[in-house]
Amino acid sequence: MLKPKSSKIPKPTRYQNAAIDYYIGLTNSSYLHYGYWEPLPTHGEELTLTRLRVAQESYTAKLLSFIPEDIKTVLDVGCGIGGNAAYLCSRGFSVEGLAPDALQQERFFQNTNGQVPFYLTRFEDFNKSYSYDLILFSESSQYIAALDLAQGAARLLDSGGYLLLADMMRFDAEYQEGIFSNCHIASELQIALKKSGFNLIKTEDISTHIAPTIDLCVDNFRTFGLTTVKYIADVVAIAVPPLHALGRLAFKRWLEKPITEGLTARVIFESHLRYEIQLWQLSKKV
Numbered sequence: 001m002l003k004p005k006s007s008k009i010p011k012p013t014r015y016q017n018a019a020i021d022y023y024i025g026l027t028n029s030s031y032l033h034y035g036y037w038e039p040l041p042t043h044g045e046e047l048t049l050t051r052l053r054v055a056q057e058s059y060t061a062k063l064l065s066f067i068p069e070d071i072k073t074v075l076d077v078g079c080g081i082g083g084n085a086a087y088l089c090s091r092g093f094s095v096e097g098l099a100p101d102a103l104q105q106e107r108f109f110q111n112t113n114g115q116v117p118f119y120l121t122r123f124e125d126f127n128k129s130y131s132y133d134l135i136l137f138s139e140s141s142q143y144i145a146a147l148d149l150a151q152g153a154a155r156l157l158d159s160g161g162y163l164l165l166a167d168m169m170r171f172d173a174e175y176q177e178g179i180f181s182n183c184h185i186a187s188e189l190q191i192a193l194k195k196s197g198f199n200l201i202k203t204e205d206i207s208t209h210i211a212p213t214i215d216l217c218v219d220n221f222r223t224f225g226l227t228t229v230k231y232i233a234d235v236v237a238i239a240v241p242p243l244h245a246l247g248r249l250a251f252k253r254w255l256e257k258p259i260t261e262g263l264t265a266r267v268i269f270e271s272h273l274r275y276e277i278q279l280w281q282l283s284k285k286v
Contacts, residue, residue: 030111031056031083033139033166034210034275047216055213060087063138066164066202066279067093071133075156077123078140080104082111089116098126099140124148126156134162141167142183149189150196153282160284163198166277168269175272179261183273198280207275214266222263 027049035055041047060083067074072094076085079097081104089095089112097108098119108118119126123144135153137144144152153163169186190200237244261268 027052027056029053029056029083030081030086030107031060032080033059033084034213035059036062036206036209037212038209040208041212047212047219049216052213052216056083057087059210060084062206062277063136063164063166064088064091066204066277067134068162068279071162073133075132075135077135077137078143079108079118080138080140081107082109082116084136084138085116086112096132098123123152126152128156131158132156132161133158134164136164136166138164138166139168141165141189146184146189146192147196150192150198154196154198157282159282161282162201163193163280163282164277165280166275168273168275170273172272175268178268179258179265180268180273186274186276193280197283199283200278201281202279204277205274206277207270207273210275211266211269214269218263218265226259 029052031053033056035052036059037051037055038058041051063084064087074088074093074095076088076095076097077099079085079099082097085095085097085108096117096119097112098121099105099108100120100122102120105118105120108116135157137149141149157163168180168183169189170180170183171186173185173187175181193200233244233247236247
């Protein structure tokens with residue numbers, strides 16, 4: 001997950017960034033992604049943070065299975081706090097990370113033991129004198145315009161190089177407002193990539209394997225987050241009734257809708273989006 005900082009970030013992206021902060025605090029993990037639950041939990045089975053951390057390791061292994069054998073150099077765009085980069089580096093890849101967030105930079109260096117270069121910049125502004133074998137977008141494509149992503153990747157890749165995307169994508173183009181509405185419309189992203197010279201080599205829908213993480217986060221927020229908020233509200237109502245009344249008005253006006261939407265995240269995801277891993281190859285120059 002890439003987390004840019006800007007005063008002009010669209011509201012859906014700011015909601016996603018808030019979710020990232022919540023996710024970091026919840027998991028205390030070196031990964032920011034949703035994970036890959038395998039085997040899938042059975043109905044009614046308890047979802048735990050321990051199992052989530054296992055799923056996160058499985059996710060990165062899943063990404064690795066998509067990387068062609070001859071790949072040596074990887075640019076991890078939206079590298080987050082370094083989990084994927086450290087994993088790939090430990091398996092012999094020459095990895096570099098990129099993200100526009102200084103706080104993520106600090107955590108990235110900690111999680112990679114300072115062994116992986118990090119570029120504090122936006123992908124759109126990034127330039128290098130050399131090219132890469134593969135560019136990875138793991139839950140970061142949604143923060144970059146489709147054409148900027150496609151053209152930037154083509155510029156930074158070797159001829160015949162690869163682009164590996166793993167992210168939520170909107171397959172319902174009518175879904176245009178809400179917590180996941182910053183995700184790319186899959187058909188538009190595909191058009192941009194093809195126009196920039198990319199061919200789709202392999203794709204897999206892993207929606208069912210990431211969905212348990214949505215359930216886990218929502219359950220934890222409902223159990224601990226809302227319970228804590230209610231307790232604080234009850235205490236304020238006793239100690240400072242006028243402040244409680246103002247708080248209720250503020251909640252109704254600004255918070256009730258996004259919280260209600262967040263609690264139905266699984267339904268929204270299943271109705272309008274899918275999570276796919278896609279491997280694209282840049283056409284070889286003749």
